[in-house]
Amino acid sequence: MLKSKYNNIAIYVSAFFIIALVLFAILRDTSDAITLRDAQKLLENHSVTKVIATKEYVYLKTRKGLYKIASSQVSPKMFVDYEVEIENGQSSLLYLLVLILMLGVGSFMFRWYQKNKMLIHASNPLDSTAPISSNEPIQAIRPNVSFDDIGGIGEVKIELSEIIDFMKNPKRYRNFGARMPRGVLLVGPPGVGKTMIAKAVAKEADVPFFYQSGASFVQIYVGMGAKRVHDLFTAAKKNAPAIIFIDEIDAVGKKRDGNRNDEREATLNQLLTEMDGFEESSDIIVIAATNKIDVLDNALLRAGRFDRRIFVDLPTKHERASIISKYLASIPNETDINALANMTVGFNGASLAALVNEAALLSLRQNTARVTMEHFYQVKDKVMFGKRKLLILNEEQKAHRVCYQAGKAVAATVFDIDFEKLLLSNETMTPPVTTPLLKHEIESRIKMLLAGVAACELKYNEHSSSAKVDLDEAKQAIKEMIEDFGMGETLFASKEQEDSILNKLYLETRETLSSLNAVLDYVEGILFERESITKNEIIRKLDGVL
Known part of the structure; x- marks a missing residue:
């Protein structure tokens, strides 16, 4: 009986590998890789009968065979005389059938194993307890990134x-x-x-x-x-x-x-x-x-x-411009680097790379000779929302964001909160503090958290929903002051005390910022220009005003 079970599993494993080999023969890429020079010769000699573009390769079909070259090596202007077909690989139906077949075989083998594993383990108890460890040696690499x-x-x-x-x-x-x-x-x-x-x-x-x-x-x-x-x-x-x-x-x-x-x-x-x-x-x-x-x-x-x-923070506007310039260096384009940097607030380096690549692929699909700003506008939403929603602001939202961050930066400097640099894209300004704090130190941090709302209310008479993070942290700090640290009017906590302290600290913060309009305007100007400002820059401006 046991021998029969082992024979069956051998048959199933063999069938699985046979199916895998057949699928490999059907789906494998039979094209020959060629160099850029060879591709240019085929195009110049008009030997190419069809051009097919995928995400990774451009395929050139001739009467003698099928050739491929990496998409990153070619430019759209090479194919101005050809109609380029865009393909996403093999047909979706074929992949679906392959997936169903593989899942079916795997599911059948798993059920058989679950049904018979106790019998198999009982026949060889040493095998059932032997750990399966990875003996792959750890190898060093020589990076090619500088x-x-x-x-x-x-x-x-x-x-x-x-x-x-x-x-x-x-x-x-x-x-x-x-x-x-x-x-x-x-x-x-x-x-x-x-x-x-x-x-x-x-x-x-x-x-x-x-x-x-x-x-x-x-x-x-x-x-x-x-x-x-x-x-x-x-x-x-x-x-x-x-x-x-x-x-x-x-x-x-x-x-x-x-x-x-x-x-x-x-x-x-x-x-x-x-x-x-x-x-x-x-x-x-x-x-x-x-x-x-x-x-x-x-x-x-x-x-x-x-x-x-x-x-390593999210890049500022000037840093984004530098990153985009490097990615566009090998791509024919007619773009405004500064405009691209302005429209990508909140993008990280990986998102910028994806944005440039998507724009280049769109240009190739549309058979245009160069990547333009219009290509970037068309693919920006795809990059933003394809992975996760990033902080992307229109002009009015950016003005409120600048005002909000300026208020926090000025308050943090006035109340001597420890920070080195503030970025326009930062959600939080300082890391959590685990060391014991005095009451006035906690209140100073709460004022910094309320300063963004106060600055926006002073200038625009409204603030944005992005203030939720700071407001929640401020409310939690007040709650801990009263309930955990006994820093309220009495040692007994109450909701009335929380509301009273929150309102008191907000009014004090608003009064402080209202007397520093010149400093706020200065900080806003810096944030508009380069989307970052250091504490030392604010201190120098405060020294000139106070």
């Missing part, structure tokens, strides 16, 4: 130049008695290019680059995550000097809150141990990336581990 390929990261590049110099000249620092940080944490929202920046550091320093995502350490079997960490650091030490990059480190480095997760904690402990085990002469630097620094375990952030943090 800082010249990345636009809009001037300040980040300056921060990392010291790391690059250390990797090139470690003796210079050791002889001087200086120690480079063991870990560098890149903090920023998704899509701003943290991984590309890490690769560029390795490229500029000319050292091996070991990449792992935090999720790759999260294993089903106990001990495998910690082993993967150990293998990673061992491989890097053998290839020193080297850079280890851990993307989305929050997947493995979350705070330990008392809820047991032995595997994750063992992996985190192994990571901490490996970083502590660095020798001064190891010439290895760990770079990690996260967009959730607030969830990281404090042990990761202490001195000697990730003791240097670099914040």
